[in-house]
Amino acid sequence: MIKLKSDSSPLDKNDRHVPKHFSIILLAGFILLIVTVIASLVLGARVVSYQELMDGLSFQNVDSYGANVVQKRISRTVFGLCCGAALAISGVLMQTVTRNPLADPSILGVNTGAALFVVAGISFFQISTAGQYIWLALIGASITAVFVFGIGSMGRGGATPIKLVLAGAATSAALSSLVTAIMIPNLYAMDQFRFWQVGSVGSGSWQSIIIFIPFLIVGIMIAFISAPALNALALGDDVATGLGVRPGLLRAFAIGAGVILCGVTTALAGPIGFIGLLATHSMRLLVGSDLRFLIPLSALAGAIILTFSDVAGRLIGSPGELEVGIITAFIGAPILILLAKKSKVRSL
Numbered sequence: 001m002i003k004l005k006s007d008s009s010p011l012d013k014n015d016r017h018v019p020k021h022f023s024i025i026l027l028a029g030f031i032l033l034i035v036t037v038i039a040s041l042v043l044g045a046r047v048v049s050y051q052e053l054m055d056g057l058s059f060q061n062v063d064s065y066g067a068n069v070v071q072k073r074i075s076r077t078v079f080g081l082c083c084g085a086a087l088a089i090s091g092v093l094m095q096t097v098t099r100n101p102l103a104d105p106s107i108l109g110v111n112t113g114a115a116l117f118v119v120a121g122i123s124f125f126q127i128s129t130a131g132q133y134i135w136l137a138l139i140g141a142s143i144t145a146v147f148v149f150g151i152g153s154m155g156r157g158g159a160t161p162i163k164l165v166l167a168g169a170a171t172s173a174a175l176s177s178l179v180t181a182i183m184i185p186n187l188y189a190m191d192q193f194r195f196w197q198v199g200s201v202g203s204g205s206w207q208s209i210i211i212f213i214p215f216l217i218v219g220i221m222i223a224f225i226s227a228p229a230l231n232a233l234a235l236g237d238d239v240a241t242g243l244g245v246r247p248g249l250l251r252a253f254a255i256g257a258g259v260i261l262c263g264v265t266t267a268l269a270g271p272i273g274f275i276g277l278l279a280t281h282s283m284r285l286l287v288g289s290d291l292r293f294l295i296p297l298s299a300l301a302g303a304i305i306l307t308f309s310d311v312a313g314r315l316i317g318s319p320g321e322l323e324v325g326i327i328t329a330f331i332g333a334p335i336l337i338l339l340a341k342k343s344k345v346r347s348l
Contacts, residue, residue: 019287029300036307040077044314079204081303083269086261088302091276093258096230105262106273108168112175113144114266123186137267141259200323215264222257227291272325274332275302
């Protein structure tokens with residue numbers, strides 16, 4: 001078994017102090033999550049009644065239109081919760097590994113790399129199933145992550161925050177052009193891709209959730225197992241090595257988990273941006289940077305933010321809906337500007 005740190009590492013003796021008000025924040029998060037889930041089941045183009053909600057949850061009175069609406073929204077809500085948690089954890093891992101407060105799958109171009117491989121598969125191989133989307137998205141996200149980190153690490157100073165952001169932005173722009181070039185001549189690909197590209201959880205089904213869950217579990221397990229060593233890595237490679245951490249191996253594991261979580265979410269829901277930034281920074285303000293607490297709270301916040309954005313898109317676009325990717329971009333873009341202004345793109 002590959003170990004990220006030695007058995008006698010001083011990391012085992014680290015201060016296990018629980019952040020102030022952690023229990024209160026966790027409880028408040030779960031209450032907010034429950035409220036958001038109920039809103040997701042009840043609100044939309046058609047607001048369901050209490051009785052219809054109960055019928056839908058108990059799978060009774062299946063002839064009721066409202067109960068059927070609730071049952072459809074259940075799978076959509078569960079799918080949205082999974083996507084939000086996955087994107088948030090991916091954001092935490094990427095920010096920690098790169099020591100870049102602006103690192104996010106969408107900003108580093110990982111989402112666009114996954115999108116390129118998916119649209120290429122649609123255009124050239126006529127793929128149409130979620131399972132096929134996932135493997136292509138994972139390949140595209142992995143190649144893009146390696147490329148961006150490679151470019152961002154070149155030159156003096158290694159992988160600085162500003163170089164990674166610039167490399168990600170340039171790569172994302174180039175890959176977006178390739179996506180457009182592949183898609184425009186192919187009407188079938190354009191039709192398949194035009195709804196997927198803005199990011200949506202509306203197509204979430206139990207089949208998608210069943211496919212998603214194994215990847216989500218693997219990514220979460222790696223994140224939690226790596227958390228203590230990643231805390232040491234935040235102090236610098238020399239300090240981390242002195243504490244028994246293997247920086248190269250740890251980065252590979254953490255980035256791999258981030259790519260898995262981001263790639264699978266992108267394959268099934270489209271390139272939804274800014275969740276990693278919104279969830280991670282909101283929780284970091286409350287509990288600090290200790291990943292043992294930041295990872296679970298960020299996952300909770302990501303699930304809440306994405307589900308809330310989905311509900312907001314349904315209400316704003318009623319009787320239709322605005323895709324959740326549009327809502328998260330509308331909220332996230334100003335926050336990104338604020339973060340860049342305050343942090344001056346310094347490392348974590």
